[in-house]
Amino acid sequence: GAGVSQSPSNKVTEKGKDVELRCDPISGHTALYWYRQSLGQGLEFLIYFQGNSAPDKSGLPSDRFSAERTGGSVSTLTIQRTQQEDSAVYLCASSEMAGFFRDQYFGPGTRLLVL
């Protein structure tokens, strides 16, 4: 079936604007993760959703970042009042079930550039 998809693939915005990034996980995957990858860096965990449980938001870098997952499927990561240091590739991943070491499948990412 289809893999994890993300949109937009690229986003250029001005400092101070809000942006929304979308992730469509693999159908049937109950766990969804957001990561951030800065240029030449590793992957930084941001937030995790599992079913109807409260999300693990421990990786969100500031209160400008928020995410929601509606209907247990699609997720939106919102960055308010963007700053230049928010420029990065934002990766979404999904897995069948958390807590049992299920493989995480990554989407292609959204490349965000804040001018």
Place this chain on the structure above:
Amino acid sequence: GENVEQHPSTLSVQEGDSAVIKCTYSDSASNYFPWYKQELGKRPQLIIDIRSNVGEKKDQRIAVTLNKTAKHFSLHITETQPEDSAVYFCAASIIQGAQKLVFGQGTRLTINP
């Protein structure tokens, strides 16, 4: 919290030679250690993983070893080929109500023909 260190940051080997990438982790509770390969401009893809009940796992030219006592694990690629050139990330999973992977900083592997 968990901290994962990965070395080296860059590695260049001749085609046909072996490559070894090493990672250490800090949380003794971690018990799942995947490796991801990320080609330029593409998404990370899982290539192999190991769980704490085994010390070594092999899949064709790729193998991973785990030393829980020393809290380190390594990726071994034998008979390297040009298509092995990529950035490789190790990760460790901690259980805090979620499978939250903590990634190393990555190793840029270049295979020279």
